[in-house]
Amino acid sequence: MDYLTFLLAILHVYKALCEEMFWDTTVKLAKNMTLECVYPSADTLTQMEWFKINATEKESIVIFNPYYGVMIRKPYVDRVYFFNSTMTPNDMTLSFHNASEADVGFYSCFLHTFPHGPWEKVIRVVPSDSFETAVPSNSRIVSEPGKNITLTCQLQMKWPLQQVMWEKIQPHQIDLLTSCNLSQGRSYTSKYRRRILSNCSQGMRRASIVMPYVTASDSGLYRCRFKASTGENETFVMRLTITDGETDNRYILFVAGGTVLLLLFVILITTVIVILHKRGKRRQQSVLVKESWDTQNKAANNYRSPMFTNQPPDDAREDIYVNYPTFSRRPKIRV
Template structure:
């Protein structure tokens, strides 16, 4: 019976954590920490009293991470099992250590210590990758802010795929440079960028962090990164960006993926058909004009030929009249009295 009550208590605590509200006057300002292996998230209540419970949540949605109770012990969310440890250096110490950290651990953490008799006390911590600050729109996503859509994105490659087919989205490192880390991100229409994979060299070895909900990630030792999609779906469409961190700086490669129905026409194919249709229409127009001109000239020749054939006498008389007009005039004889003819 006790085990049932204990499990029930864990379940109820995880349900009410996202809606727990802490008094504003007892809330400490946020502290920024660097993302690193084994990092400690400090949560030490400055009061005196007896500990009732410690709870950790993350993000604006207050997703539960861990709960500690002096009597019932510790309960962890699934993605934090074997990764979180309560240090418990003092009675009202809720500090935890986080192992096997990834870029998914970047964000805002909230700690609440319930102490008797004064009540709850809370603090917040911001975990960031200080070696490479997160992009601006990633910060906006963490804070839950919404901003107008940015300017149109310039893409270096347009990918086309049909529904339910397989596709690989690949990014190749730059030649003649040393790549230390590559981050692949995706952005759907109307959504901010989010990380789907990270490949980096750590202690001479290759570390791959796969956060993709669709497909699988593969990394080469040259830090070439690929996303393998099986049975492509409409939600796979959007922008994909690879950011290479090298000894010469940061370099980006951006691609766009369009998914069309089988047998359907994608936007690029549609525009291709439009251009081909316009070119064909222009060519047909030129041919039609040439044919009209040739027919008109042939018609005039036929008319002239018929005139020559049907009215040859008229044409002959016309020529004789023309020749007569061109002959010089002849002196006419003068008739005198006595019927003698004399020429003047």
């Protein structure tokens, strides 16, 4: 077998493996990425190991034992570390430094537990441009912490239903919560970090999941996907918001304080407008009174009598009187 034939055979095997492999989480490739693996049960962890699943074999990345510690394989030294294993024994989340296109592929988080035995979660890492973007939500559900929440979606299409899947969508990853194969009547519960209850029965037209005792970490987008035997698909997206009592109180105080400030601002603006309006009105009245007074004065000056204007001054009249010639009385002559 020549090199080209061997390469084609490897690619064919890898493609078939990818098509048949069932993964629990899809993660978007990033320079610093995290592969989440949290064992949801309270069993005792005896040992765990991370693998990268290649076309023909599993490549060991790191192995952890509660008594002997951590051993990282050579190709991954200084590139990976456990995110939270020292604080939470069942949290085997693996973080990558300086990840590249070579890190795209499938990964396995394999745990040995007591008393339930082996447990495995499969994660698929895809290039950032291949990571699907969530569509806007069709509905919204708001609840308080500690409640049991039921998410339900109703099938609209009339074709025979083959599969129903529930997923939680985040900006960097998509987690499979549950998958129901109606043609076989089997339900698969994913290796999600919290308990999920679901219904799965042949002929059903409505799908639902139940999350007991929700917390703030359960908030987010949830997607229900129907797949018909004819290949048709139908999708519903809903947003779940878990509120916090303290947050609600702060929000109420914030809204109330904003309302009071807005009311005070409106009162202040109204007062300023009224004061300016009154001042303008007074100024206008003052101008009108002044103009009326000036008009009356001008009219009085125009209609004053002219006889006083042509008379000489008082001192001139006095001179005329003084210089006026006097005549002596003629004496009588007696005969």
